[in-house]
Every structure is written in structure tokens, then in C-alpha cells.
Amino acid sequence: MFDPYEILETQRMFSQEHLDVRTITMGIDLHDCASDSSAKACQRIYDKITRLAEHLVSTGEAISREYGIPIINKRISVTPIAAIAAAADDTDNYTNYALALDQAAKTVGVNYIGGFSALIQKGMTRGEKNLLKSIPEALNRTERVCASLNLGTTRSGINMDGVREAGLIIKALAARSADQQGFACAKLVVFANAPDDNPFMAGAFTGPGEGECTLNIGVSGPGVVLAALKQAGDCTVDQLAELIKETAFKVTRAGQLVGSEAARRLGVPLGILDLSLAPTPAVGDSIARILEAMGLETCGAWGTTCALAMLNDAVKKGGIMASSRVGGLSGAFIPVSEDEGMIHAVEAGALSLEKLEAMTCVCSVGIDMVAIPGDTPASTISGIIADELAVGVYNNKTTAVRLIPVPGAVVGDKVSYGGLWGDAPIMQVNPSDCSLFINRGGHIPAPIHSLKS
């Protein structure tokens, strides 16, 4: 028999501390859907996704009920569409591919599908150029499709032509979705060192070498870590690290259980478990509040980067023993709009974009879900992207940017996107100009430590 304390603690984690499996994401390879006819390719894409993912949602729901573990999202990631659509010689506009993905997502009942993507860290093919041009229309005409661009890797350097282009795309997306406060921008992530097996949106895609169909699991649990730290009382930081490790272990084991059971029932291999602390706008489910529980008055205070580094590392150390298939982004996410404590820190004037950039040096992902003034120039957005990608490329880690230049909004305003997307206070952007640097274009050579072999 189990210890009653263990049983009640486990139940409390689920019912009061927001422990959940954030997503089970089915990765589907679409290479065999390519065709010289875009209509034929779109039909094949729709057919393949709806066939393989037919039971994804119902399986997730059944496991959730039987094991008592909430599974918040069921999602799909696919091969970067630029690689598939390039075979078509009848169109330069890939919006129809996005519409096919959207329709497939609606049919199988998943809320997001990722992979309207291009991996262009070193250069761009014709298909990739077409995809970039199609992103503004594609994301504005679809509801559930997410796009991503990989613009740099430690092995290849940074594609500065792509960085310049990304700033323009983000502005175009915002302008087209002005009536939704630029929401379409929330569905585009630009990366350095993008993982091929990331289950989290909006940046999920199924990279090369991932196989025909796999299941990738994103665990979560900031609330559980927060509750544990609040009970810790007066102790040293190494004792806090130990507590985080123990909690991360339990959270990951729940994810491993769900992942292996879902993979078995769906008859597809388990890909990876992504050990990420992913916040939600719910009170008590915040990364910022964890940092504050360690002893900071407000997230953004001096000490924040150090506390986050320790948190991120302890999560990985605790999780790594709980699963033999760790991958994806694995770390702490620090989106602004999706984290109640981050929103508070920005509004209190304690957290700036520059501090967020520093924080991304020691955790997963990057400047995420940040709303900025609508009149921010495209070149400045590219400058933010360039800095963030440099952090990733030169430090051998994944970084990403998801910015929303909200049309008509200024610092002090706040926009609301609802649900898991949360509320975004408009953050101050350094007004100094970087356009000459950005407009140079070209390619930044790979850093010296790319020459490992």
C-alpha cells in the first residue's frame, strides 16, 4: 500500500498546484506528401495527418481520466512545409498548405499544428523564400497553424538576410492582424539552434531524422515547484536546488508515464520528454513567482539571472533520471504574457527587455510573448532577434524570439489575448537605431567552437 501522505501529496499537486502534462504532440513526417501539384500535395497532407492523428485527442483524454493527470493540449508538429512545398511547380504562394494543415487540425480536434516552417540558418532555397513570403497571409487566414524559422545554429552561424526578413514579416503579421492587436505574431517563433523534437507551440516542427511518426511530451509544473519552495522556509540555496530536483523528478515521472502509455495506445514510438517548466497565466503557475520565492522582491531584481540559472539546471538534473528520452527545449520558459508574475514584474518597472535578454542566457527559449510598441521599426525588431540569436549561437543553446509589435499601442498600454496566451503589457524598446547594421545582410560565420570534430 502507498503511504497516505504520498497519495495526498500527489493529488494536491494535480488539484491545487497546477501539475499537468502540458502537451502531447504527435510529430508527423510529410516528405511523402510532396508533389509537383500543390493541390495534390495539400490533399495528401490532410489525409496523412487525419489518418495518423485520428485518435490522438481521444487517447489523451482517456489517459487523463484513468490516471488523473490533466493533459492540457494535444497537438501536431509536421515536417517544415518549405521542404515539402518546394516540389510544387504551380505556385509561389504556400498559403494553401497552411489551409490544409488548419483543416486537418480542426478535423482531428487539436488546437495548434506547428511546422509552417523553414530551416534557413545558412541559406534559402526557392521553396524557403516562397514560404517566408507566404507567412503573413498564411497565419492570418488560418486559426491553428504555427510558423517558425531557424535563422542560426552554432554549427552554421547566423543568416542575417533571414534576420532582416524576419523583422519585416513580424511587422506585416501585426499589420494584417491589427484588429486582433497583432495576435498573428504570437504564432511565429524565430530560433537559433531550434530543436527538431520540440513539442511546445508555437515553435514545434518535426525535423529531419525524426522518423515517420513519434509522440513528444511536454511536461510542466511551475506551481508544484513554487509550492515546494514556499514550504522550504529558511534554508541555503543548495537546499533549494535539491528541493527543485526532487520535485522535477516527480513531475517528469508523471510525464514519462503519460508519454509511454499514449505511445503504446496509439501504436507510435515515444520520441522525447521535454522537461520544461511552462507557466500559465493562472495565479500560482508562474516562473517569476518561483524566483521571487527564492528571495527576490520582484522578478527582474539583481539576482534574477542567477536564481533562474539554478532553477533551470536543477530542473534538468531532477528530470534526467526520471526519463531516458529527454529532449526538446528542456528548461524554464520565461514568456511575459503567459506568466502572471512576469506581467506584474513588467508593470512594477522591475523587468526590462534587456534583463529578459540576460535571463535567456541561462534558460530555455528566449524573449517570448513580449508585446512592444506598434511603431517599433522592422530593423529594430531584427536587431532584437539578432542579439537573441547571438546568445544562442555563441553559447551553444537554443534561443528564440516571439515579439508582438501591437499596432497603435504604446508603453503603458496592456493588451489581452485570452486563455493561455494571457495579457501583455507593452514593454519599452531601446529607441537607438540599428538599421545600418541590419540592412548589411549577409551571413555571420559560425563561431570557433563550431569546429569541434
Added chain:
Amino acid sequence: MKTEANKDQAIITVVGQDRPGIIAGITTLLAGHAINVLDINQTIFHETLFNMIMLVDLAACTQSFDKLQQELEQLGRQLGVDIRMQLTAVYEAMNRI
């Protein structure tokens, strides 16, 4: 994972205001579906808060898991307590190496 071995075992937790007939009501429902109770741990907190944890064997259960869950929830509403049933695998995964 060791989950397969205990696939047929579940934990039922009951929390709420104490009153006569809680255990009787639950065990009658379980017996009606040929569910064997393997272990019971029951405590009263602060004189009135009823708390019970049961380990049950579903190997011979004549009812589907979903329906059984629904019946227990409905019974909980009648008895004024919160009844939950989960497979033991989750407790095992999170508390045992």
C-alpha cells in the same frame, strides 16, 4: 516502467464531512461490480473531516473504468463527499524509483 504489472489496481480517495454510511455506500457499489478491496486507510481529521484511501483490484470488474468513475462521482454527490479513482501507476511513477 512497472506500470503494466499493476494495471488493474486503482486508488480511490474519499474526502469530505463525516457521516454514517460512507464506507457502506462505496463498498456496496464496488461489490456490485465484483471489485475487491485490497486495503483501506481511514482517518478523521479535526473530528469531522472524513478521509479514506482504498486500494482496489479491478481485475474482475464488470464495469468499464469510465462508467465506474462516473458512478463513484455520482455516489460522492449523494454522500456529500469527494470521491476520486485513479490507476495506481501514477502514484508508483511519482513516488517509487
